[in-house]
Amino acid sequence: MRILFIADPLETFKTYKDTTFAMMEAAHARGHAFSFAEAGDLSVEGGRVLVDASSVTLTGEETAWFRKEPAQRLPLSAFNCVVMRKDPPFDLEYLYATQLFTLAEQQGVRVFTSGQALRDFNEKLAILKFAEWTAPTLVTSSASRIKAFVRQHLDVIVKPLDGMGGAGIFRLRPDDANLNVILETITGHDTRTVMAQRYIPxxxxxxxxxxxxxxxxxxxxxxxxxxxxxxxxxxxxxxxxxxxxxxxxxxxxxxxxxxxxxxxxxxxxxxxxxxxxxxxxxxxxxxxxxxxxxxxxxxxxxxxxxxxxxxxxxx
Structure with a gap:
């Protein structure tokens, strides 16, 4: 197979723990060829989804672990599959990339995970589809509603809907002296939707x-x-x-x-x-x-x- 990985820059990988690198090693061991691009390398011309992609070879070395060829502009359909591994946040640029993936899929490209699924499965909101398996949860932009939720459950986690790695997460209790200012900040004065969950000890x-x-x-x-x-x-x-x-x-x-x-x-x-x-x-x-x-x-x-x-x- 010929695989295209779309991810953050290769130079930023910490190979001793990076999952995308582990995928690349496994693909290489199977004899699959692969290329690399960033989400910003996608484009559309003449109705076709294109990508400026670089062929990558693993060197087996610890530091200079890859060799990357000069980028070539290719139709996304030149690859057997596209593996999307760009880290959040799920911002507008990320959204645009998923929309280009959907167009590419209509042109026969296999994308994992598909553009539609990436849009449908917000990493926080997706649990609402499986409510029977979740702790008490509130989704709202209202600081007052979150404050009432904190009073009800006494110990609550509040987090943004577009983060990763634990960024922007607060643990709140009713007697927290900073409760109001934290809620004002995380909701942007009632303009940003967040998730609150009962704290799980x-x-x-x-x-x-x-x-x-x-x-x-x-x-x-x-x-x-x-x-x-x-x-x-x-x-x-x-x-x-x-x-x-x-x-x-x-x-x-x-x-x-x-x-x-x-x-x-x-x-x-x-x-x-x-x-x-x-x-x-x-x-x-x-x-x-x-x-x-x-x-x-x-x-x-x-x-x-x-x-x-x-x-x-x-x-």
Whole structure:
């Protein structure tokens, strides 16, 4: 196959933990050729979706780990599949890229995850489709409604709808002296919609990333355990990752969500599970492949490339 990865600049990859790099290694091991582009390299001319893409070769070295050829302008249809791995935020430029993907798909291009699915599955709001598996949740731009929610549940997490890595997350209690100013700030004085969730104390045992590939849960999750004095378990916020077999509840959640993900054409998702509750459905650029692979020996990247090969073969 000829695969196009669309992601953030290769120079920014931390290869010892980067999931996209793990995918590239697995693809390379199968003999697949791949190229790289950024979302801003997409264009449309004469009705065709084009991309300025560079062929990439892995060198096997630790630092200078890739060799990139000069970019060529090609139709997106020149590739067997496109793997979208651009990190959030899901801003207007990201939205425009998904719309170009939808146009490309109409021209026969296979895109994972599809433009429509990326638009439909906001990583925070997607849990509302599976409310029976979630903790009490409020979505609103109203600071007063959030304040009432905090008074009701006493301990609440508030987060933006377009972030990643734990950015912009606050833990609030009714007696917080900064409650009003935090709510004014995060809602932009009632102009920005956010999500509030009842705090789940089991976060101390880890915010679990449960991977679902082609609708099927991976047998191990990564429990991201908060650093001392920290509420967030995200690795980007200093959390420690510990691979664990799925619990019965983890698997039940993943098996409930998996068929809908598969129906929507979402080849890879990262479910965030705290305690017994689903808190997010990550579809833009789910991570944690490398940590699970290194700690368990399970070839998660290989499972993903298996699924990609099946999808491109129409299986």
């Amino acid at each position: 089991e976060i101390r045992d880890g915010d679990k990333r449960v991977l679902v590939i082609d609708g099927v849960p991976v047998d191990y999750c990564l429990a991201r355990i908060p650093a001392v004095g920290e509420t967030r378990g995200n690795l980007a916020a200093g959390g420690r990752g510990e691979a664990r077999p799925l619990s019965a509840r983890d698997r039940a959640i993943a098996e409930a969500v998996g068929p809908e993900l598969k129906r929507r054409g979402i080849l890879l998702a990262g479910l965030d599970v705290i305690g017994d509750y689903l808190t997010e459905v990550n579809v833009t650029s789910p991570t944690c492949f490398r940590e699970i692979m290194d700690q368990t020996g399970l070839d998660v990247a290989g499972l993903y490339i298996d699924a990609l090969e099946r999808a491109c073969a129409g299986a």
